[in-house]
Amino acid sequence: MHIVIAPDSYKGSITAREAAEAMERGVRLALPGCRVTRAPIADGGEGTLDCLLEASGGTSRTVMVSDPLGRPVPARFGILKDSGTCIIETAEACGLHRLAEPERNPLITSTYGVGQLIAAGLDMGCRSFVLGLGGSSTNDGGAGMLQALGIRLLDKHGENLPPGGAALERLAQVDASHLDPRIKEASFVAACDVDNPLIGPCGASAVFGPQKGASPEIAGRLDDCLKIWADHTEAATGVRLHNCQGAGAAGGMAGALIAYLRARMVPGCDIAAEMSGLEAHIRSADLVLTGEGRTDAQTLHGKAPCGVARLAARYGVPTVILSGAAGPDINELYTIGVTAVFSITAEPMPLEAAVSRASLLIEQAAEQVVRLFCAGRQKIHANE
CATH class of the missing domain: 3.90.1510.10 (Glycerate kinase, domain 2)
Incomplete structure (x- = not known):
């Protein structure tokens, strides 16, 4: 299995590179032998x-x-x-x-x-x-x-x-x-x-x-x-x-x-994707993980995870956003290629705690998403 990891920075918390490294750690906990490509992304803002x-x-x-x-x-x-x-x-x-x-x-x-x-x-x-x-x-x-x-x-x-x-x-x-x-x-x-x-x-x-x-x-x-x-x-x-x-x-x-x-x-996002060769990586991927500090309606207007999802949708590759905070107004994201949005916080906590623990929270969320994705694929293959 090939998983592409292309997050933006989690503003005020960790960089895109640090987020990608945390996602990879979580992926390998769930699926140690898989192929992972890290391609941190940005949308013109921080990072x-x-x-x-x-x-x-x-x-x-x-x-x-x-x-x-x-x-x-x-x-x-x-x-x-x-x-x-x-x-x-x-x-x-x-x-x-x-x-x-x-x-x-x-x-x-x-x-x-x-x-x-x-x-x-x-x-x-x-x-x-x-x-x-x-x-x-x-x-x-x-x-x-x-x-x-x-x-x-x-x-x-x-x-x-x-x-x-x-x-x-x-x-x-x-x-x-x-x-x-x-x-x-x-x-x-x-x-x-x-x-x-x-x-x-x-x-x-x-x-x-x-x-x-x-x-x-x-x-x-x-x-x-x-x-x-x-x-x-x-x-x-x-x-x-x-x-x-x-x-x-x-x-x-x-x-x-x-x-x-x-x-x-x-x-x-288009500039960063072009320079990192993201499209070529996604073309051979089974799953794409991306992320940002907050996901809401504004994500549709040029934010990096939206650009990643649109690119992945060209090749029929599912995209999951691991978000520091997922707003209520995200349904339109599912029409442009986003498969699912997961908040990285699994329990109530103050913002300061979430920011300081962002790397671990992203790692844990990535592990659970990949476990769920693998279970779904096994079920499909078993029924074929």
Whole structure:
């Protein structure tokens, strides 16, 4: 029997690689002699950099950049061994994890550090970039990133705008004449796990603003700011971002990548799957195990387990999700290739306990799923 193990990270707990190792331990407890292929996956969020470096080989570099509040922090990026592609996990610079909870304020947080990471990749000679967009603390439409790359955002007095999403309400002119000329030589792919537009009730501010510290009133103000940003961007580039699918990712940074850096939006799971050769592994598999920290209706919108299940469904291979927490709204997952969803917690426990014991809980759940799967196969074969 061949079992493919392709989990995402369990955010706030363990990495995709650690989760895959835990699943393999559980599989081998149930079926010691089976063939196991580990292919940790990511969707553009936390763990994307490590996942792609592990899948394709390469080196990790560290540079000092500005965090969301402008403080200097060390941030990693990767360069793939064969292609020279630069891998950037944008949360390394502007991630929510960079801020203590009282510091979360999307009115003033900036993506400037992401632009510094791109510049560092350009300095290394890279002209192909993959940016993972998950986990940002920002809502500035990518304005800070562009400022770091030379674009001037000016108010009516011709003064540069300060950092943050709120500053965009004073935007009067976009001056792209000083954009780093190396950008024209480069190609960009934005790896993303959401399809939200830039503005509106499903846009960046309304949907993601609250987790970044925005009250309903602040989220409404930020949405108005992004409308102004979209209007000026359309005038400067000819690209209309207002209702562009996916432009709302990372507080609208995806929109800036599309309009100013000509980026292609690609589901992060697809990139990771391609680089790891996941499809070839699944083609010969009998069972696929995947997983994530929480499984709910959002999983359908580009999350890694959904991408894994869709791929497995092409070859008629059953897929089981081992979830840190399974929500009540998961029935639609069964229509796209998911066979079953199992919570890894077998007994009531506080969240802190589940997080600290995640590796063992995943191992135990994987063992039980494989035992059940094997019993079912034996029953089928006995009746043939």
